[in-house]
Every structure is written in C-alpha cells, then in structure tokens.
Amino acid sequence: MGKDEKREVIIDVQNVSLTYETNTKPITALEDINLQIKKGEFLCVLGPSGCGKSTLLKIIAGYIIPTTGSCLMQGEPIKGPDWHRGVVFQSPTLYPWMSVRKNIEYGPRVRSLPQDEIKRIGQHYLEQVGLIEFGDKATFELSGGMKQRVALARALANEPEVILMDEPFGALDALTRVNMQTLIRNIWKDTKSTIFMITHDIDEALSLGTKVVVMSKTPGKILKEFSLDFTYTAMTNKNGRVKVGEEYIKIKEEIVDIISQ
Numbered sequence: 001m002g003k004d005e006k007r008e009v010i011i012d013v014q015n016v017s018l019t020y021e022t023n024t025k026p027i028t029a030l031e032d033i034n035l036q037i038k039k040g041e042f043l044c045v046l047g048p049s050g051c052g053k054s055t056l057l058k059i060i061a062g063y064i065i066p067t068t069g070s071c072l073m074q075g076e077p078i079k080g081p082d083w084h085r086g087v088v089f090q091s092p093t094l095y096p097w098m099s100v101r102k103n104i105e106y107g108p109r110v111r112s113l114p115q116d117e118i119k120r121i122g123q124h125y126l127e128q129v130g131l132i133e134f135g136d137k138a139t140f141e142l143s144g145g146m147k148q149r150v151a152l153a154r155a156l157a158n159e160p161e162v163i164l165m166d167e168p169f170g171a172l173d174a175l176t177r178v179n180m181q182t183l184i185r186n187i188w189k190d191t192k193s194t195i196f197m198i199t200h201d202i203d204e205a206l207s208l209g210t211k212v213v214v215m216s217k218t219p220g221k222i223l224k225e226f227s228l229d230f231t232y233t234a235m236t237n238k239n240g241r242v243k244v245g246e247e248y249i250k251i252k253e254e255i256v257d258i259i260s261q
C-alpha cells in the first residue's frame with residue numbers, strides 16, 4: 001500500500017453527473033464522475049476545453065449541486081460554498097476599494113475573528129506570498145502576478161481544508177507563471193494543505209501534482225489518474241525545477257495521447 005492510499009479522504013465525489021438546463025437543449029457537462037481527494041494531495045485536473053473541469057470545481061466548491069450522485073466533504077454532503085474550501089480563479093476577483101492587506105484580511109474579518117488574530121493572519125499571508133511591502137497599496141496598482149498572489153493569500157487566510165484553483169496562472173506570462181508554480185509548491189509543502197487545481201498545461205500538472213486526473217471531452221468523464229512524485233524532486237533540485245527524464249516524457253506523451261483521442 002502506497003502512502004497516499006492510507007491518507008484520509010477529504011472530498012469524495014460519488015457517481016456525479018451534471019446537466020445544465022438551457023433555453024435550447026440540456027447540456028450534460030459531467031457523466032458519472034468518481035473521484036477521491038485525500039488529505040495533503042496536490043491534485044491537478046487536465047482535459048480538453050469544455051470537458052467540464054470548471055463544472056467539477058464548482059460542484060466541489062458548493063456553487064452548484066450535482067444533477068445525480070453526491071459530493072461529500074469529510075463524510076458530509078456539500079450543500080453550498082463554505083470557507084473550509086477556498087477558491088482561486090484565473091482572473092482574481094479582488095475588492096478594488098480595499099488595500100492589499102484588507103483584501104487578505106477579508107475572510108477572517110467576516111468570520112469575526114479577534115482583531116489581533118486578523119492582523120496576525122494578514123501579516124503572515126502577506127509574507128507568505130512575498131507582498132509584505134505592498135500591504136497598503138490599492139489592488140489596481142499591482143501587476144497580474146501580484147494580484148494573483150493576493151487572491152491566493154486571501155484564500156489561504158481562511159486556512160481552508162482544501163484550496164480549489166481554476167487555471168490560476170493561465171493569464172500570466174511564462175516567467176511569472178514559473179515563479180507562481182514554485183510559490184504554490186512551497187506553500188503546499190509548508191501548510192500541508194490539500195489542493196485541487198485545473199490547468200491546461202501538462203508540464204504544470206506534472207511538475208506540481210501528486211495526482212493528475214485526465215478527463216475526456218464533453219460529457220466529461222475521468223479517463224485516467226496518475227500518481228506522481230515529480231514535484232518532490234523539484235523541491236530537492238537546486239534550481240527548484242523538475243528533472244525531465246525518460247519517465248516524465250513517457251507520462252507526458254501518454255497524457256497527450258489521451259487528451260487528443
């Protein structure tokens with residue numbers, strides 16, 4: 001038995017299908033999805049455009065309820081959004097009238113935590129995403145990568161059990177993207193959090209994920225799950241990057257074949 005098999009299941013997606021009712025005809029976005037996310041896992045989801053990745057994330061987040069099947073968090077049905085599941089989207093939805101620090105402190109403030117605890121959390125996550133000098137800036141003064149770091153810190157500030165990310169680095173330039181990947185890997189390692197991340201980038205999935213799930217084109221089904229450890233090699237590599245060897249290339253080619261079927 002591998003170490004992942006012994007871990008506690010946090011999210012359990014059981015026989016989930018989702019059909020959107022539209023003005024013309026119903027659209028079945030997901031069909032019979034079964035997926036378990038275990039504590040401490042970094043799960044990356046890959047699949048062709050429109051295969052239902054965001055729909056699956058929205059079900060786990062509690063934004064939409066499956067048409068059939070169920071989605072459980074620690075054994076309880078997910079009935080709506082909850083701060084135990086932090087969400088980060090491709091375009092950061094920050095509050096422009098609040099400073100960077102206030103954006104990060106937003107969740108703890110809404111949860112009415114004590115003032116000194118709110119300040120401590122704000123400071124801690126500003127530091128963690130490397131924005132300590134930008135706490136008093138307005139969010140419109142930041143670059144795209146910095147905004148995304150604020151969005152990440154804002155999600156982390158609730159210390160959620162699970163972080164759900166939908167293409168979080170999709171709008172960033174290549175260099176910022178690599179830096180963000182290193183940042184998220186380090187945060188995942190330091191906070192021992194559980195991450196569910198959608199990406200279109202196979203290299204990103206392979207270099208971050210401890211598990212990579214590949215979905216079919218619409219209606220989305222899970223075609224294959226890969227358990228990986230490339231992300232651990234990046235942590236020990238001096239340059240912080242994954243070593244691209246024979247095994248990596250073999251898996252990447254297999255994923256390309258599956259996605260382009």
Ligand SMILES: Nc1ncnc2c1ncn2[C@@H]1O[C@H](COP(=O)(O)OP(=O)(O)OP(=O)(O)O)[C@@H](O)[C@H]1O
Pocket residue numbers: 020021022027028029047048049050051052053054055056218
């Ligand atoms: N609110 C909605 N109403 C109707 N159809 C929808 C809705 N949201 C998504 N769909 C449809 O459901 C299918 C899955 O969409 P979804 O956004 O989940 O896919 P995706 O894999 O995340 O796509 P992409 O990779 O392009 O972001 C698509 O056919 C899409 O058009």
